[in-house]
Amino acid sequence: FWSMIVAVVLPVLAFCIPAEAELSGTEYFPPISDILGDAEDGLPAGSGDFRDALSDKPTFASDVRLLNALSKSSKKGALGRLGKKGNAKAIPYLGAVLLRANENPQVRAEAAMALGRVADWRVLSYLEQGLGDEAKEIRFASTLALGKVQTLAAIRILEDKSLNDPHWWVRYAAVVALGETASPSAVPALENQFRTATIWQLRQQAVSSLG
Numbered sequence: 001f002w003s004m005i006v007a008v009v010l011p012v013l014a015f016c017i018p019a020e021a022e023l024s025g026t027e028y029f030p031p032i033s034d035i036l037g038d039a040e041d042g043l044p045a046g047s048g049d050f051r052d053a054l055s056d057k058p059t060f061a062s063d064v065r066l067l068n069a070l071s072k073s074s075k076k077g078a079l080g081r082l083g084k085k086g087n088a089k090a091i092p093y094l095g096a097v098l099l100r101a102n103e104n105p106q107v108r109a110e111a112a113m114a115l116g117r118v119a120d121w122r123v124l125s126y127l128e129q130g131l132g133d134e135a136k137e138i139r140f141a142s143t144l145a146l147g148k149v150q151t152l153a154a155i156r157i158l159e160d161k162s163l164n165d166p167h168w169w170v171r172y173a174a175v176v177a178l179g180e181t182a183s184p185s186a187v188p189a190l191e192n193q194f195r196t197a198t199i200w201q202l203r204q205q206a207v208s209s210l211g
Contacts, residue, residue: 037106083114095126109141116145147177159189179209
């Protein structure tokens with residue numbers, strides 16, 4: 001049913017939406033590459049830790065040490081390796097990076113995404129704290145990450161974010177994440193966004209997420 005809606009409604013939306021976005025400024029969609037950064041190669045070069053330089057293959061312990069490296073790329077590489085599905089023992093370390101207020105914002109955003117990839121209910125407490133961050137970029141990443149934690153609690157949090165976050169980037173991320181859950185429990189929130197959102201990007205994404 002919703003695939004038919006997508007096919008019919010999106011062209012209508014494209015016709016009806018004015019050339020000017022219903023937003024101030026020139027950004028029609030969130031600048032995801034600026035928020036999350038470019039993909040890193042994950043190599044631990046430049047860590048400054050001789051123990052890690054001697055290792056042919058990074059270990060859990062060496063990756064945890066790299067979370068305190070000076071190099072942003074080393075940190076992001078370690079976050080990528082630690083953020084694997086089911087790697088629950090990494091959660092406290094990933095959460096600590098996310099909540100490190102003096103950390104590079106892209107590193108914090110990657111920590112949020114890494115928590116999402118672990119996809120364990122125990123990441124919720126860290127991601128919820130990320131959702132309350134002053135920086136919209138950190139809220140954005142934490143919201144996207146919640147979409148990979150496919151629990152009813154995560155869906156309820158995302159529903160609230162899709163309605164109440166003060167910045168539309170985060171509300172948009174919540175609509176994306178609700179679709180990522182692939183849960184019937186997310187459908188009412190997405191239908192509500194399609195019917196009532198005042199920003200066309202959210203309505204369009206709601207249709208895509210429902211599809």
